[in-house]
Amino acid sequence: MSNKAKSGSRTQAIRSTDSVEHAVQRLVLPLIVGVQATKAGMLAFVHQLGLAALNEILGTEAAALAGAKGKHASGRTANHWGTKHTRLPFGGRHITVKRPRVRQVDGGELELPSIEAFREADALPMRVAEQIVLGVSTRGYRRSLEAGLEGATDDGTSKSAASRALIAKTAEKLAEFAERSLAELDLAAMFLDGLSFGEKTVIVALGVTTKGRKVPLGLWMGSTEDSVVAGELVQDLLARGLRIEGRMLFVIDGGKGIRKALGDVFGDRAVVQRCQVHKARNLKSHVTKARWTYVNRMLNDAYRSATFATAKKKLQQLTSWLERNAEQSAAGSLKEGLDETLTVLRLGLSGALCRTFATTNPIENMNGTIRRVHRNVKRWRGEPMIRRWVALGIAEASQRFRSVRGYKSMTQLMTALRADPKNMEPVSQVA
Helix, strand or coil, X not given: CCHHHHHHHHHHHHXXXXXXXXXXXXXXXXXXXXXXXXXXXXXXXXXXXXHHHHHHHHHHHHXXXXXXXXXCCCCCCEEEEEEEEEEEEECCEEEEEEEEEEEECCCCEECCHHHHHHHHCCCHHHHHHHHXXXXXXXXXXXXXXXXXXXXXXXXXXXXXXXXXXXXXXXXXXXXXXXXXXXXXXXXXXXXXXEEEECXXXXXXXXXXXXCCCEEEEEEEEECCCCHHHHHHHHHHHHHCCCCCCCCEEEXXXXXXXHHHHXXXXXXXXEEEEECHHHHHHHHHCCCCHHHHHHHHHHHHHHHCCCCHHHHHHHHHHHHHHHHHCCCHHHHHHHHCCCHHHHHHHXXXXXXXXXXXXXXXXXXXXXXHHHHHHCCCCCCCCCHHHHHHHHHHHHHHHHCCCCCCCCHHHHHHHHHHHHCCCCCCCCHHHHC
């Protein structure tokens, strides 16, 4: 085919493509516009129906108290007494409506039952919290709502109003989370990890029941992730009724403060697994860059071993290699807590269950949701604010919780923990 013919074919193909795009635009764009218009119209229709129903309810209640309007009734104890502008929650905002007033014959106004019911069922704080979780800032809350009602004055959508509603809802979530009883939980394991908020650190705890279900337990705040803060968190869990009978598996990131707190409170009942991912990350910071690929391969090979003895032997060989090759700091990092990075193998766990409890990934996923929820916060104004936002993030993460991977094999873990020969009393009685 000649160059001219090829050029003509390409031009024809381009024109064909352009014509298809124009056809799609002509057909699809009106549909999109129509859908948007229909949605807006439907929302307005639903809102108007809701407002009409509300007016009907209020009118019926007024008639029940004062009789039919404009008709004589003997023995009447109350009279219709005009209307009054009243503020009520509606559609993620507050609207002002005209409601009928009823006054007793001997003086004093009667409250319509539905008015108090609407006020008590104020969904505005929840709506604000839902929007914030989805990434809407308090400044943008008004724009995130559907169109308002025609003929009704609305408010409660400003930045300050949204902030007040958010504070109310996050305080409620914090109270639910931090004060609820833990007495009914039957735990097999617990994940502990810290989150940084400026100069503050929040330690959060995530439990795993004997059935493999994830349960958020609590949070505690301090200036650092030290043993005192971690100890206070654990003591708070015990004070709220958490029972530790026999041994329990604790998965931590390797922080010395949390590890010390577990030893101080639980003694040998704390079976500790240090996160293998954190250990690899720490080791990488000490190893010469050119050697990291080899070291990482050897490390993973050890962690994937079938038995504790094999894995420990491979890690000891890697430690010796690091020392022979002038990587003393890396060798020291690997030695520190070496056995506790292999606890899952020492317990005889295998498959998905072993991988689940070898790292802090389950609680890291929850922490990721907490970070996503507060990503629009520009400045932290004290510890109460931090605690409220963390509680909101935990509540959001909890809605998507599933059982841990390998939950069908939880009997492996329970059997291994109960194999201890000592007869132990519940920690809640002796701590």
